Amino acid sequence: MTIRYILYSLGLAWTCLCCRNEAAEKTPTVLGADTVTTEVKSGPLASTITFPKPYIATAFDFPVGKPNAKGYYNAQGFGLNYHLGDDWNAVTGGNSDLGDPIYSIANGQVNFAEDIGAGWGKVVQVLHQMPDGEQYESLYAHCDSILVQTGDWVKRGQQIATIGNADGQYYAHLHLEIRDSIGMPIGGGYAADTSGYLDPTRFIRTHRVISN
Numbered sequence: 001m002t003i004r005y006i007l008y009s010l011g012l013a014w015t016c017l018c019c020r021n022e023a024a025e026k027t028p029t030v031l032g033a034d035t036v037t038t039e040v041k042s043g044p045l046a047s048t049i050t051f052p053k054p055y056i057a058t059a060f061d062f063p064v065g066k067p068n069a070k071g072y073y074n075a076q077g078f079g080l081n082y083h084l085g086d087d088w089n090a091v092t093g094g095n096s097d098l099g100d101p102i103y104s105i106a107n108g109q110v111n112f113a114e115d116i117g118a119g120w121g122k123v124v125q126v127l128h129q130m131p132d133g134e135q136y137e138s139l140y141a142h143c144d145s146i147l148v149q150t151g152d153w154v155k156r157g158q159q160i161a162t163i164g165n166a167d168g169q170y171y172a173h174l175h176l177e178i179r180d181s182i183g184m185p186i187g188g189g190y191a192a193d194t195s196g197y198l199d200p201t202r203f204i205r206t207h208r209v210i211s212n
């Protein structure tokens with residue numbers, strides 16, 4: 001467990017606690033045809049980011065069996081047992097999906113990619129900038145391997161990791177979260193209070209193609 005993760009868990013990394021209420025402020029400025037600048041006031045990449053237009057999120061796919069999760073099922077949906085995400089498994093069961101590809105659900109920028117151990121294992125998080133200025137984060141946990149680094153630009157459907165079991169703690173599966181509060185701590189994966197977390201399957205289904 002790194003010091004960075006401990007700080008991240010406490011919500012102390014990259015920003016002070018008194019600033020966290022500003023995390024949800026999103027004030028993009030359209031600079032021209034090719035880029036959009038946006039404020040990210042909290043989280044690993046807290047700064048003004050210039051998003052190249054090809055990396056604005058204009059459509060969302062499922063993170064496994066792309067684009068429609070073919071061959072996979074959601075074993076524990078959002079809200080079940082206070083679950084804050086979806087658990088994607090191959091229909092073939094057990095560890096048969098160990099090492100299978102995990103794809104970014106949309107265009108964006110990787111803002112976290114580390115092995116943080118504990119119940120999480122290897123985690124990737126991607127920041128998505130929407131055409132209307134909204135921002136979301138997608139988080140992919142328990143990975144077997146990570147194929148991207150913090151700061152990388154990724155496209156929808158690009159492989160970013162492989163399905164893992166968090167060093168043998170579970171049967172292999174992908175824990176996917178979607179967050180609408182940017183820069184929250186990693187959290188615990190389960191909570192009665194779902195503020196800042198969205199139902200991933202519902203979100204993806206309602207954002208397959210975004211018109212602007």
Ligand SMILES: [Zn+2]
Pocket residue numbers: 076083085086087174175176189
């Ligand atoms: Zn889970």
